[in-house]
Amino acid sequence: MRIVVAVKQVPDTSAEKTFDPQTKRLNRSSIENILNPFDEYAIEEALRLKETLGGDTTVTILTMAPQSGVDVVRKALGMGADNAAMLSDDAIGGSDTMSTAYLLALSLKHIGFDLVLCGTQSTDAINSIVPAAVAERLRIPALTYAKKLHVSGNSIEIQRETESGYWRVVAQLPALVSVTKGINEPRYPTLKGIMGAKKKEIAMLTLAGIGADAARIGDAGARTKVESFEVVGARARGEVFTASDPHEGARKIMDFLIAKKVI
Amino acid sequence: MKAVVALIEHEAGVVRRSGLELASKAADLAKELGAASAAIVLGPGANDAAQALKSTPIDTIYAGPDVPAERFLGDPVVDALDALLKRIGPCALLVPASNAGKDAGARVAVRLGAGVITEASDISVKDGALVVRSPKFGGSVMSSIVFVGCDYQVVVCRANSFTARDQAGKGEIVALAPPPERQYPARVEESVVQEAGKVPVEEASIIVSGGRGLGGPEHFDIIEALADALGGAVGASRAAVDAGWIPHAHQVGQTGKTVTPQLYIACGISGAIQHKVGMRSAGIIVAINKDGNAPIFEFCDLGVVGDLFGIVPELTKLVKERKGAA
Numbered sequence: 256m257r258i259v260v261a262v263k264q265v266p267d268t269s270a271e272k273t274f275d276p277q278t279k280r281l282n283r284s285s286i287e288n289i290l291n292p293f294d295e296y297a298i299e300e301a302l303r304l305k306e307t308l309g310g311d312t313t314v315t316i317l318t319m320a321p322q323s324g325v326d327v328v329r330k331a332l333g334m335g336a337d338n339a340a341m342l343s344d345d346a347i348g349g350s351d352t353m354s355t356a357y358l359l360a361l362s363l364k365h366i367g368f369d370l371v372l373c374g375t376q377s378t379d380a381i382n383s384i385v386p387a388a389v390a391e392r393l394r395i396p397a398l399t400y401a402k403k404l405h406v407s408g409n410s411i412e413i414q415r416e417t418e419s420g421y422w423r424v425v426a427q428l429p430a431l432v433s434v435t436k437g438i439n440e441p442r443y444p445t446l447k448g449i450m451g452a453k454k455k456e457i458a459m460l461t462l463a464g465i466g467a468d469a470a471r472i473g474d475a476g477a478r479t480k481v482e483s484f485e486v487v488g489a490r491a492r493g494e495v496f497t498a499s500d501p502h503e504g505a506r507k508i509m510d511f512l513i514a515k516k517v518i
Numbered sequence: 519m520k521a522v523v524a525l526i527e528h529e530a531g532v533v534r535r536s537g538l539e540l541a542s543k544a545a546d547l548a549k550e551l552g553a554a555s556a557a558i559v560l561g562p563g564a565n566d567a568a569q570a571l572k573s574t575p576i577d578t579i580y581a582g583p584d585v586p587a588e589r590f591l592g593d594p595v596v597d598a599l600d601a602l603l604k605r606i607g608p609c610a611l612l613v614p615a616s617n618a619g620k621d622a623g624a625r626v627a628v629r630l631g632a633g634v635i636t637e638a639s640d641i642s643v644k645d646g647a648l649v650v651r652s653p654k655f656g657g658s659v660m661s662s663i664v665f666v667g668c669d670y671q672v673v674v675c676r677a678n679s680f681t682a683r684d685q686a687g688k689g690e691i692v693a694l695a696p697p698p699e700r701q702y703p704a705r706v707e708e709s710v711v712q713e714a715g716k717v718p719v720e721e722a723s724i725i726v727s728g729g730r731g732l733g734g735p736e737h738f739d740i741i742e743a744l745a746d747a748l749g750g751a752v753g754a755s756r757a758a759v760d761a762g763w764i765p766h767a768h769q770v771g772q773t774g775k776t777v778t779p780q781l782y783i784a785c786g787i788s789g790a791i792q793h794k795v796g797m798r799s800a801g802i803i804v805a806i807n808k809d810g811n812a813p814i815f816e817f818c819d820l821g822v823v824g825d826l827f828g829i830v831p832e833l834t835k836l837v838k839e840r841k842g843a844a
Contacts, residue, residue, distance in 0.1 A: 266655075292773050352634050353627060378772050379655060382636040383617075384674070387592075387624035396704040397592055397625065400617045402766075412707075415591060416617060416767060418529075418721075420712035424591045426704040436773050437759070437766030478633030478668040482649065484661040490798060495821035497810065501828025508783075508804055508829070509836045511820045515802055517724070517781045518748070518840065 256312045256406075256428075258301045259368040260336065261359055261389070262294040264320050264327040265379040278349075290327040293374025295334075295441035296434045300404055301372050302335045303439065308406065313337045315366065319347065319358055325457065332452035333444030340366050342460040349474035352380075356388035358472060361465040363393060366458070370411070371431040375400055386433040396426040399433045519646075519671075521554040521609040522547045525599065525623070526571065527616060531563030533570045536614035536721060538682035540675060543641060544612055545575035545687055550643040555687065556580060556606070560598055560694075561587030572689035574682070579689060584696035591704035592618070596625045598697065603630060608669035610648055612641075615674050615720065623672045632670035635663050639679045639778065639799070648673070656772065656795030677721045678778050717751040719768055724750030724781045725800075727770055728758055729793075731786020731807060731826060735763035740830045741785060747837040753777065753797075755787045771796035785826045789814025806830065 266286040298316070305312045316331040316339040318324050328339045342362050350358065363371060371390075376383040383399075390397035401413035402421060409428050414421040416435055444452070462469070470476055498504030512518040524540035526533060541557050548555035556578040559567045568581035585598045599622060603609060613623035615637070627634045639660075640651040650663045650673055665671045719725060726745040728738055738752065745752045752768055759769040770777050772792040782800035787793060789805065789812055797803070798817065805818040806826045815821040822829060 352636070353632075356624075356628065380636075381776055382634075382674075383620045384624040384627075384634055384636055387621040388628050388634075391596075391625040391628040397621060398704060399592075399621055414710075417709070418616065418718040419714060419716065420710045422591065422706045423708040423710065424704050425707050426591075430704075435766060436769070478631075478666055479635055479663050480666045482662045482664050484654070484659050487653070487658055487660050490803070490817040490819075492816050493803075493819035493821065495810070495815045495818075495823065498822050498824035498829065501825060501832045504806070504822045504824040504829040505832035505836055507822055508806075508820065508833055509840070511804065512781070512802075513840075515781075515819075517802060518837065 256308060256369045257315070257367055258304060258312065258370045258372060259315045259317050259363060259366065260294070260297050260301045260331070261317045261371060261373040262298070262327060262331055263291045263318060263377050264288040264324045265291045265377050288323060288326065290330050291374055291377045293376055293378065293436060296436055296438050297372040297374050298331050298334050298336060299439045299441040300434050302442070304406055315340060317359070317362055317366065319343070319355065319362070328457055329452050330444060332455045333449040334442055335448060338456045338458070340458040340460055342462075342465065344462050346462060346469065346473050349477060350472050351477040351479045352382055352384050353388060353478060354472045354476045356385050356392060358465070358467060359385065359389050360392035361467055362460055363389070365460065365465045369428045370406070373431070373433050375433045375435050386431060390431040393431070396430040398424060398426060398430055400435055401432050402435045402438050404432055404434065404438065519551055519553050519609060520607045521556050522551065523556045523558060523603065523606065523609055523611050524576070525611060525613045525619060526557050526559040526567060527614055527619060528559060528563055528567040531566030533567045534614070534721065535682065536616065536619075536675075536677055537567070537571070538574060539677070539680040540612045540614060541571055541574035541576045542683045543675070543680040545577070547610070547641060547643060547648065548577070551646065553609070554578065558582070558599065558602055560585040560595055568691045572691075573684055573686055575685045575687040577688040577690065579691045580694055581691055582694035585694070588709065589706055590702035591706060592621050592625065593702035593704065594697065595622050596629070598694065599626045600629045602694065603670060610671040610673060612673050612675055615676050620674055623674050627670070627672045630670040631668065632672045633665045633668040634672045634674065635665070636674040638673050638675045641673060641675075653799060657798045676778050678723055678780060719751045719753050719770065720775045720777055722751035722777070723779050724748045725753045725770070725777060725779045726750055726783045726785065727753030727755065727787055728764070728785050729755035729787030730757035730761075732758060732763065737827070738764055740827065740834070744783070744830055744834045744837070747834045747841070750779070750781070755793050784814055784818070785830055787814060788812045789817065
């Protein structure tokens, strides 16, 4: 079985964000990038599936990023993925969510898959739109927000997170699954894994190679445009009160909530 | 643009609060654009939900009770939305930022060639077009985003961003014809309810959260009691989730949910940046922590330095007394 895990590099959340006032894009070069924490669960789940299923199961990492994205790919390979494919082109810059889904779907079609795994969201955009949009483009089941995953032969079963619990959902491969945090405990790359990752193949994909239409990507293809942005000021520090006993502390909060009319 | 359409979620016919918020916002935007306002409600119970929507300012309510939304994952809803929006013509679709709402918005956008804007905290009209305000990068930046050259526009709306108004519009209910009986590839074999009657953290207008300071899973009882008394949801920090004290669905923060309640009460949470990015957009933040130097005291509206095991139950008692007296 061919498993492809789609991953993304994201700016480290504890880093200071700066923006290019001309392009209205994040200055990604000034910030340390990390593997999107949500993607680690997808990689781990893929590796566990490979261990369970054995045979000729392979795990391929797919990413769309500037050249610097190779670092997160190496990390994923260090965790144990077999190989990787990377789509990197300056023309991709400025692509919006839907263009991203378009390019990922084309890349997936190009490299081939039985199962696509991804995180539910990225920590920089928190859109959670891309997984479902990619599945829709590929016309395969969109098994999103899975907190448990089981594959048996050609059949796949997930527990899909709902507001009050979960749905047990069954479908046939090929399919796309986005996994929630908590589905597993991602492993750390071992030293041996990191050394081995250097020898693993990273196939470079091109826009022409995957058959992408230039009019549908980058700034030209974007259906949304950031008009303006402003840095949100820090929340003002409010009153900090030291309670001498529990009742006094509770009373203080209660009076505050009443004054603010939230109760 | 011909219409602004709100996708309404409901629980067995009871409209979720997001539905009331979206219906009010759709009606306001439609009025400003000189377009029609509509709501679409699908699945068993849709007729009851449609009746309830008559008290919102929406003009047309499309009800599809026969759409098998509970038997297959996503597909029937996407098909129904796709068909209806094509019938209506160029329009904006507002969907709630729930798991199902985001999926439906993303997938129907692919089918219609729509643009999608997510995490909307406000939507306004400028020069006859929608302008969406959306916080980015953990709420450190507020962006204003517009659609470019697309007939269909999908906006994913954060909970608690719009005010639900009780003001009846035309409220004309239009029944959607039952879809042809068919099988879809992703079948729902079982629906398991684990937390009946609880408000999910991403939708709640009040959240009481517990962190490392609780010391163990058994102490989430006092958090839950306060949340219940306030009619809110239980949240948690990453430390509490990673320790296995509470399921991940409750986690607020960078690797959990981003929430925007009116009131957020953080109990025994230090307030690291990874937690802050998930809750900094809350209306009011109250923190209880025994460590007076905890970072959370730098960005809360009221901080109380003290013993949460004493303060939280006492506060629950005061809330109950007040609600009982009201």
